Amino acid sequence: xxxxxxxxxxxxEGKERYKAGVLPYKKMGYWQPxxxxxxxxxxxxxxxxxxPGSDPEEVAAAVAxxxxxxxxxVVWTDRLTACELYRAKAYRVDxxxxxxxxxxxxxxxxxxxxxxxxxxxxxxxxxxTASIIGNVFGMKAVKALRxxxxxxxxxxxxxxxxxxxxxxxxxxxxxxxGRPLLGATTKPKLGLSGRNYGRVVYEGLKGGLDFMKDDxxxxxxxxxxxxxxxxxxxxxxNKASAATGEVKGHYLNVTxxxxxxxxxxxxxxxxxxxxxxxxxxxxxxxxxxxxALWARQNDMILHLHRAGNSTYSRQKNHGMNFRVICKWMRxxxxxxxxxxxxxxxxxxxxxxxxxxxxTLLDDHTPQNLEHGLFFEQDWASLNKCMPVASGGIHAxxxxxxxxxxxxxxxxxFGGGTIGHPQGIQAGAVANRVALETMVxxxxxxxxxxxxxxxxxxxxxxxxxxxxxxxxxxKDISFNYESTDTADFVPTATTSF
Amino acid sequence: MMTNPNGIVTQGQFSxxxxxxxxxxxxxxxxxxxxxWALSVxxxxxxxxxNTYWEMFxxxxxxxxxxxxxxxxxxxxxxxxxxxxxxxxxxxxxRGVESPTMSYIVNRPKNExxxxxxxxxxQGRNIRYTIHSYATDKPEGERY
Numbered sequence: 001x002x003x004x005x006x007x008x009x010x011x012x013e014g015k016e017r018y019k020a021g022v023l024p025y026k027k028m029g030y031w032q033p034x035x036x037x038x039x040x041x042x043x044x045x046x047x048x049x050x051x052p053g054s055d056p057e058e059v060a061a062a063v064a065x066x067x068x069x070x071x072x073x074v075v076w077t078d079r080l081t082a083c084e085l086y087r088a089k090a091y092r093v094d095x096x097x098x099x100x101x102x103x104x105x106x107x108x109x110x111x112x113x114x115x116x117x118x119x120x121x122x123x124x125x126x127x128x129t130a131s132i133i134g135n136v137f138g139m140k141a142v143k144a145l146r147x148x149x150x151x152x153x154x155x156x157x158x159x160x161x162x163x164x165x166x167x168x169x170x171x172x173x174x175x176x177x178g179r180p181l182l183g184a185t186t187k188p189k190l191g192l193s194g195r196n197y198g199r200v201v202y203e204g205l206k207g208g209l210d211f212m213k214d215d216x217x218x219x220x221x222x223x224x225x226x227x228x229x230x231x232x233x234x235x236x237x238n239k240a241s242a243a244t245g246e247v248k249g250h251y252l253n254v255t256x257x258x259x260x261x262x263x264x265x266x267x268x269x270x271x272x273x274x275x276x277x278x279x280x281x282x283x284x285x286x287x288x289x290x291x292a293l294w295a296r297q298n299d300m301i302l303h304l305h306r307a308g309n310s311t312y313s314r315q316k317n318h319g320m321n322f323r324v325i326c327k328w329m330r331x332x333x334x335x336x337x338x339x340x341x342x343x344x345x346x347x348x349x350x351x352x353x354x355x356x357x358x359t360l361l362d363d364h365t366p367q368n369l370e371h372g373l374f375f376e377q378d379w380a381s382l383n384k385c386m387p388v389a390s391g392g393i394h395a396x397x398x399x400x401x402x403x404x405x406x407x408x409x410x411x412x413f414g415g416g417t418i419g420h421p422q423g424i425q426a427g428a429v430a431n432r433v434a435l436e437t438m439v440x441x442x443x444x445x446x447x448x449x450x451x452x453x454x455x456x457x458x459x460x461x462x463x464x465x466x467x468x469x470x471x472x473x474k475d476i477s478f479n480y481e482s483t484d485t486a487d488f489v490p491t492a493t494t495s496f
Numbered sequence: 497m498m499t500n501p502n503g504i505v506t507q508g509q510f511s512x513x514x515x516x517x518x519x520x521x522x523x524x525x526x527x528x529x530x531x532x533w534a535l536s537v538x539x540x541x542x543x544x545x546x547n548t549y550w551e552m553f554x555x556x557x558x559x560x561x562x563x564x565x566x567x568x569x570x571x572x573x574x575x576x577x578x579x580x581x582x583x584x585x586x587x588x589x590x591r592g593v594e595s596p597t598m599s600y601i602v603n604r605p606k607n608e609x610x611x612x613x614x615x616x617x618x619q620g621r622n623i624r625y626t627i628h629s630y631a632t633d634k635p636e637g638e639r640y
Contacts, residue, residue, distance in 0.1 A: 168592075168593060168594070168595045171595065171596075172595060175507060175546075175548070175599070176599075177585075177586075177595075177596045177597055177598055177599045178509045178597055178599060178600070179509050206500055206501075207500075207501060208500075208501065208506065208512060227621075231621055231622070231623075234623075234625070235623065235625075238625040238627065241611075241627055242610070242611040242612060242613040242627045242628075243498065243499060243610070243611075244498075244500045244505070244506045245498075245505035245507055245543050245544075245545055245610065245611060246505075246506055246507055246545055247545045271622065272622070272623075273624075273625060363591070381592075384592070426501075428501075429501045429512070432512045433512045433513070436510050436511075436512045437513065439509060440509075440510060440513065440520070440524070443524055443527035444520075444523040444524075444527070445523070445527075462514070
């Protein structure tokens, strides 16, 4: 990779630097190719598409400047501060492979920027993001800009609570070990009365699922107000728990228009004995952090639906990568986050999704460019956040799901449970039998990737509901090219 | 009688599958040993979903690495408590886990009466729920 440095255009000094007027960002000190990032620096990597004819280093310097101390013109008041410390430093610019002349894509550059730790308030995703993604995405000098990854220093991570419960304690509370958890989203999403809604919850849980779930836009509408939903769902949860001898849960979505109302709903969920509540990403970073604190205080698992993320995470040239959302949400303190299925109906390249899962689950993630992880990240003992795989998956894909996603994941089969031809309980049985069969086979050392379909067929001989599920959905798959793919693989990847 | 699809308590990793054979149990033991996990055998006659602490049939076998030896312990427990719930658990001591990593039932009572749901009506439409194990109406050791 080429390092496009040009020492002649780096910072000016003293009086010359602070003369009134406009100075290129590089000359203001925001481009420092010799800078060695400190362990305590926060690092960010942006994908920059400069305006035609712009110097990529100058654009990188502009991003560094506008996301830290700079404004468009020189100000003498910088000299009252330790401004050299507070300036973010663009320290490396690489052209993105397979962009620019001779390719289908206009030239893009990876710009690495280092930020001094003291630029950020501890424990505040809002403050962090107001800097890093506050103004820069609208700057005229960049045609498009995407935040690809961040390295959060341990010192800063230690100012965050992290997941309220975490994967380990969640499993201990639920008494469920050694296999992925199973869930389903209640369908139809909208229109069921509280009484009818609870029926779906009861059938799914009694049949063998661990969790049922509200959808992201189930809040308190005319057809079903929230207290009715909570009361009926908790009757369903407790009745199913008694019927099976297992701990069961339903993600009660407490998303509302104000914090006061969310707290009110969360308190009611607790009063009814729910093990888990749910929020949507659209409530905002500060609201999420507040709910995470509440969840830690009230022994509650906190599920996050990533509603809205694809508006800014899906396109490759602009916005931010979902792995950054994963990092922020682990810091903000949620216990679950939807992070892709690979095989289902929603966007997801296998290598990219592995990167998201590792980001949520590992104590330490090494740099791995093929998985889109640009920085090594030490997670400083922050709890682990459980990834949730939801959207267009069914029992017949169990060998693929277990291979791609591993044990620490919640597999959510909404349509794949409720749409079962023999009913919801049968749908749940099919999913649970497929899961347990595949986990057992994998543990026995069998090659489930290749033998998986046969393993399921064998189980279907004694399990009628699994037979019916396989027959109903055997040919269903979602084969589309992913838009968010790795830049560092020898050949293009497709979704499965 | 329990009315869920299997008619049995479905705690553990493999309760939706036919009862595990000794060969199958041995394969799962090997899987745990290969990962450095310690195995333990626990039994109870109180299968309430929140009864965390089943009785230990000895401490976790940190130093026993032979699947046949562990299977022998499981079978000793089955002989001693033929009509109890017995589960095999695996424990990881790796930093960041330090918790059970496997749990599966290898023995259960012939008849599983299951649980009743006690609803206590409180203020408004609120209900307080108690899951009651029918078997625990009898004293310990006389339940199944």
